[in-house]
Amino acid sequence: MEEGKAHPSEGVFAHLEMLEAQAHEVAVKQAAAEQRKEQLARLEARVQELRQRRDELQAKVELQEQGQHGQGGVVSDPAQHSAQTVLGWKIRKVKSTLQVFYLTGISGKLSKQGVCFCISTAYEGTYLDSYYLDLLTEPQVRIHRHSIPTFIPMEQIAKKYLQTDIRRFLSVLSDHLNAYVGRRYQADQLQEHFSDRLEGTMQRNSLCNLLVFNYNPSSKSETFPFNARLLYGDLCCSLPTEVVISCAPDAPAALTETAAAHSDLFRRLALHKAFGSFGSAGEHVDGAR
Amino acid sequence: MDSSLCQAYKDEIQSLEEEIKLLAEKYEANQQESIFFSEEEILMSINTFQKEFQRQSGGHEFPTDLKAELESLETDLSFLMKFTGIQFTSRCKKTVEKTRNRTVQKHRLLGNCHSLSFELEFQLLEMRTKESVSTVITDLSIIMESGEDSDVSEFVSRTEEHRNLLTFFRSLSSYAEWCEHRRCTFLHFKAKYPDIVALPEGLRGDYIILRNPKVSGFELMIIWKIHLDEEGRTTPVLDLLTKVPEQVLEQHRATVENAPAHFRSLLRLLGVETAIENLIKALALEK
Numbered sequence: 001m002e003e004g005k006a007h008p009s010e011g012v013f014a015h016l017e018m019l020e021a022q023a024h025e026v027a028v029k030q031a032a033a034e035q036r037k038e039q040l041a042r043l044e045a046r047v048q049e050l051r052q053r054r055d056e057l058q059a060k061v062e063l064q065e066q067g068q069h070g071q072g073g074v075v076s077d078p079a080q081h082s083a084q085t086v087l088g089w090k091i092r093k094v095k096s097t098l099q100v101f102y103l104t105g106i107s108g109k110l111s112k113q114g115v116c117f118c119i120s121t122a123y124e125g126t127y128l129d130s131y132y133l134d135l136l137t138e139p140q141v142r143i144h145r146h147s148i149p150t151f152i153p154m155e156q157i158a159k160k161y162l163q164t165d166i167r168r169f170l171s172v173l174s175d176h177l178n179a180y181v182g183r184r185y186q187a188d189q190l191q192e193h194f195s196d197r198l199e200g201t202m203q204r205n206s207l208c209n210l211l212v213f214n215y216n217p218s219s220k221s222e223t224f225p226f227n228a229r230l231l232y233g234d235l236c237c238s239l240p241t242e243v244v245i246s247c248a249p250d251a252p253a254a255l256t257e258t259a260a261a262h263s264d265l266f267r268r269l270a271l272h273k274a275f276g277s278f279g280s281a282g283e284h285v286d287g288a289r
Numbered sequence: 290m291d292s293s294l295c296q297a298y299k300d301e302i303q304s305l306e307e308e309i310k311l312l313a314e315k316y317e318a319n320q321q322e323s324i325f326f327s328e329e330e331i332l333m334s335i336n337t338f339q340k341e342f343q344r345q346s347g348g349h350e351f352p353t354d355l356k357a358e359l360e361s362l363e364t365d366l367s368f369l370m371k372f373t374g375i376q377f378t379s380r381c382k383k384t385v386e387k388t389r390n391r392t393v394q395k396h397r398l399l400g401n402c403h404s405l406s407f408e409l410e411f412q413l414l415e416m417r418t419k420e421s422v423s424t425v426i427t428d429l430s431i432i433m434e435s436g437e438d439s440d441v442s443e444f445v446s447r448t449e450e451h452r453n454l455l456t457f458f459r460s461l462s463s464y465a466e467w468c469e470h471r472r473c474t475f476l477h478f479k480a481k482y483p484d485i486v487a488l489p490e491g492l493r494g495d496y497i498i499l500r501n502p503k504v505s506g507f508e509l510m511i512i513w514k515i516h517l518d519e520e521g522r523t524t525p526v527l528d529l530l531t532k533v534p535e536q537v538l539e540q541h542r543a544t545v546e547n548a549p550a551h552f553r554s555l556l557r558l559l560g561v562e563t564a565i566e567n568l569i570k571a572l573a574l575e576k
Contacts, residue, residue, distance in 0.1 A: 048307065054309050087331070104459075106373055
């Protein structure tokens with residue numbers, strides 16, 4: 001190897017190569033920068049486009065909402081709309097009226113051999129379960145299929161009213177179902193929101209017309225001096241007919257007075273509301289005496 | 290710096306696309322609520338559709354028969370209206386809030402149940418979770434035509450307080466049915482015995498007077514009250530009042546005094562129509 005004495009052209013080549021490499025690097029960098037610029041420009045354009053579309057839609061919707069103030073609306077030009085559009089509109093309208101019947105408690109549709117009713121239930125504005133009843137009408141009215149729970153005395157009610165007065169039958173059945181669902185809702189609400197005042201989980205039967213639990217009206221205490229037994233004798237009612245609140249036999253008089261007051265309260269007020277009325281501090285009750 | 294700007298744009302694009310989707314849905318919903326086609330246009334469209342459908346049905350395998358669908362839905366609706374007695378004469382719906390999980394709608398509903406008209410305004414909250422959809426009425430306002438009746442107004446205010454839309458409809462239905470039954474019964478007897486039956490307060494009143502034109506001073510008043518308690522339970526109560534001139538009273542004191550009790554037994558045993566019919570016949574025979 002010849003050191004130090006490089007061929008002049010080799011030095012030039014090396015230099016040229018270096019320049020080429022540099023130029024290449026710069027080109028690559030520039031290309032990358034161009035790409036990024038282009039990408040940003042594309043994104044920016046897309047953002048502008050979407051913003052414009054959004055603004056247009058917003059303006060359209062605002063115009064719509066200013067225009068409708070509870071009136072019938074704009075009568076449209078029939079020539080503009082195809083038969084299909086008009087029919088589609090009418091179908092949607094009828095469907096939405098049918099949906100309102102759901103809110104009334106009795107809705108349904110005709111079937112080939114009868115009617116399929118839907119009984120909806122609610123407790124004070126909260127809609128709960130719906131139950132289905134498929135009735136056949138020929139040769140006489142009878143129940144084909146249903147989703148009514150077994151602990152609701154549907155057969156008894158059917159025996160009494162189904163043949164003579166279907167409306168009455170549905171009305172009585174609806175009363176039973178709504179009351180059941182209302183009782184269940186109260187018990188669930190109590191368990192969910194006031195579990196710190198209950199000892200463990202309350203006992204209840206499937207019809208939710210017998211509830212037994214130990215409780216303390218004030219929260220965050222360790223004893224549960226009261227035992228409550230609520231019996232809902234009227235199956236169409238969501239308030240108890242019989243309330244027995246008991247305390248330990250050696251309990252002080254104040255406690256027995258409170259028990260009597262509570263007994264009256266539970267008979268008048270929904271269960272979760274009665275507990276709500278105890279307040280956050282509650283009447284501090286110390287059962288361990 | 291570039292990459293963060295890039296990310297910012299991408300985020301904005303995504304949120305704009307979501308916003309556009311919600312706005313487009315809102316627009317469609319509002320269109321549905323605001324467009325109105327008259328009955329003639331609908332009939333015309335049905336005819337046009339029928340012709341097109343018949344022409345095309347040869348070529349397509351499963352054409353959507355919109356006309357049949359509409360007819361089936363309308364039959365269902367008219368059945369429900371006849372069965373429940375509830376008819377909606379005007380409906381207005383406005384979506385106040387719509388996010389992925391929550392929809393709040395304001396509804397205005399006018400209608401009647403048999404002969405009782407109502408006007409409702411309520412707010413409906415729909416919440417969607419993975420498993421279910423819950424529907425809650427968050428505000429309720431009710432105006433009833435027979436609002437002067439103290440029973441009805443107490444029931445209405447209690448129902449509004451508890452936002453109990455379902456109870457409103459169920460109770461209204463049963464109350465209206467009884468009112469209708471009373472009205473029909475009064476009408477029936479007035480038509481059958483026009484000389485004997487009088488309706489001082491008309492068909493909407495809660496009593497009728499029976500008198501024999503040949504015997505003056507002797508009147509029977511049948512009162513038929515229909516009570517609606519706060520919980521929405523309807524209780525019909527029928528009773529009989531007698532207006533008897535002194536001489537007749539002296540001679541038939543026992544009969545006259547027992548008349549209301551007898552009427553109540555007749556009601557229990559034979560039902561309203563037969564009891565009233567019997568009373569009218571007995572009166573007609575009086576000389």
